[in-house]
Amino acid sequence: MIQPASPGQGAHQSRLRELNLATVVRALFAESPLSRAEVAVRTGLTRSTVSRLVDDLIAGGLVAELAPTGTGGRGRPGVPIVPARGTWVGVGLEVNIGHSAVRLIDLAGDVVAEHVVQADHTGSDPHRTLSEVSELARDLLAGTSTTAAVAGVGLALPGLVDTERGELLRAPNLGWGVVPAAQIVSASFGGDRPVRVGNEADFAALTVARLAPGRPSQRSDFLYVSGEVGIGSALVRGSEWVAGRHGWAGEVGHICVDPDGLTCGCGARGCLETVAGQRALHAAAGVESREELLARLAAGDRTAIAAVEAAGHALGLALSGALNLLDISVVVLGGHLGELSAQLMPTLSQELELRVLASPFDPPQVEPLVIDRSPAATGAALAALEGVLRDPASWISVPSVGAGGA
Template sequence: MTDETDVGARAMLRQLIGHGPLTRPELGAALGLSRASTSPIVNDLMRRGLVAEISTASRGGRGRPVALLDLDDENFTVGGLEIGSDRVLACVYTLRGRRLLRNERSVEVDAANPRGLLRHAVAALHEALDMVDQGGRRLLGVGVSVGGLVDATSGTIKYAPILGWRDVALHAGVTEAFGGRAPVLLDNDANFAALAEQRQRRRDGLPAASLVYLTGTYGISAGIITGERLWRGERGLAGEFGHLIVEPDGRACVCGRRGCLDTRAGMSAIIAAGLGAATAKRRAGVEPDGVAAGVDRLVALAQSGDAGVVDALIEAGTWLGRGAALVAAMLDPRLVVLGGHYARLAPWILEPAREVFRAALLMPAPEYDQLEVSGLDAWAPVEGAALAALIAVADGVHDLP
């Protein structure tokens, strides 16, 4: 493959990742290529097992059958791994994002010990990959997600408050533990989740060129999509909205300061406030183990009509709406998406959040809601991490197979 063809192949791959399936004429037109230039590149990508003709169905059920091109779902996989304080999540996907196998493990090691937690996480990913590899698929790459300040260029965790990590060379650690099995990339959970959200919205025919995804897991980070692309900021550290100070002299935050948004609308704060206000009696000393278990308990109590929990969730929703309004005022996205566990708590927090959000905006959009709940679950950062591994191939960061 010549350098010129290589550039064309990567551009075509990127177009199909973002907008497939497409016909050959549509694919060529999107890239400004003639039919004569399009066909050799398509044929080469098909030979490599990256692109396939997936359908001969007619568009809209009328007219002659139309051959559509999309990513080949049979030959390759991409992997995603999320490292959290209470669990690690590992999943393997096809190139079109179909989940093949996922593995969840509770964290029983000391989270402050990066090496021990890393071994635990990579073992979960190896286990999932080994089962999928039996089908003969080839792994293109793996994305690794962590909540906190991540320097994706150097592969370093600058600061992860929930884990107590500072300046941890995680990319090098994962690469070593992974044994060179495939290229590895690292980013924070919000950036990866935003990529997954963007792809899902495109598939659903919804606008996706400008959005902010707020995580609802270990803290409040923002994944920012603008001009169709992920925006990381000057140093790659953009999006830590959970540590905006919204309440001077407010509650102590895990970051060492006071009054951060995380202390009111972060998931740990919501769980603590909700369970603390619960009218249902709890057995002494019995507390949920981890964020996911805490959310399970909150949902169960709220569904049972526990007034204390419902009131606490409504208050958390108002704080979340204020924070989302700050995001919208600074970045002016088409919409702000509440992801992760926020989606599970949406029946109680969404309307209070929207009410405060609308009131705080200088110029709200009258024709659509600018604050929405994600249709993805808490695995969105893992899905986005795997997607990022595929995008890295299309962008030339990793080699074409």
């Protein structure tokens, strides 16, 4: 006679199934398309277990089958499995000094819809601004033809963020103090989806570290430096950003490059962003926009050239210290720093070569990010989706009996 499983055994089987589902999802999202047989080889699970788990993932809208191609062993056609398109979306929100952005991205990494609004948020009311960008996201969701469900919301902000509590602690360039950002955005979405709040540079760095949700890029270890009005940065190791104990790591923009320099928005003197930040750089060059700065540089304007050289020098000082401390040799420049990388490089490279101790053995590499005015919105959406990939069992409504064994 078959004995029923004890409660402890049932809990064990349930937990084993959750772990195995996550293992299969990691394999499918890291490299696709894969057949069930290929997933079994990569994970060490039996083919029958993988088949049942994949069926659950298909039913839950996390993965999808393509048309059979070739043979998948023993003469049977192999059925490629890929991340599902248009079933679940991550909502990426970004509020920065000069713009707001919303980007909807599905599990395949496709941009379903997006909207960017140019606006000066300096000194704005945080509750009103966050409610407005949330409303923009809801309108975008309502206006698309997709029937995808919202997996989660990511919110990128330019300041010091308590990632555990979802609070913005300080954003000097916005003029915002302690703001319960996750609570405000969650209320706007009805409180039924998780909201992940992070620093804009951290989320932007995720777009460099990922080709799509769960799929690492070739850049696995680098320092991302984001340039807008302020300057932020994020350290990425093993394709994951290093947040630090409190989630505050990466404030390169507030490294001192001149103790007697200008007063920064944070209250200190001589921070990097007082020289290389976009607003400071434009003021020093006597221009109003990036386009005007580039035109002046092309025309050989001495004031503009001197301003960029000073910015490259200051950036070199700050990055040299960071690279020496972190043992990182790749720097990715985003925002206006990425756009000006060719003009910054002569002075910046000179400083890095002189000051980075490991440069004779592993010369620092500086790479511009492909121009995207709101990479943090993309990263915020990816972060929201990766919550699904970490715990796929919670997003599947049709469990498969007996899918826990290996």
